[in-house]
Amino acid sequence: MKEAFHIGQLVRITKPSSGYSDCRIYCIVCLVSNDDDSRVYRIKNTAGIERLVKPSEIEPAALTAVP
Numbered sequence: 001m002k003e004a005f006h007i008g009q010l011v012r013i014t015k016p017s018s019g020y021s022d023c024r025i026y027c028i029v030c031l032v033s034n035d036d037d038s039r040v041y042r043i044k045n046t047a048g049i050e051r052l053v054k055p056s057e058i059e060p061a062a063l064t065a066v067p
Helices: none
Strands: 010-013 025-033 039-044 050-053 058-060
Antiparallel strands (some): 010 025, 010 058, 025 039, 039 050
């Protein structure tokens, strides 16, 4: 299965779980397997906040994005 994202890629959240738009830029840190054998990405922003997200919840950041 080919992954749509790679380690080190800058992304942003498209479907925030908290209900408000999250416009921060995150960096993909690693790919992990979830308990139900689905794959999720660990992403981190410059403030050190980490999240686990599904590929459907993120999109590539603009080419001019800065972390």
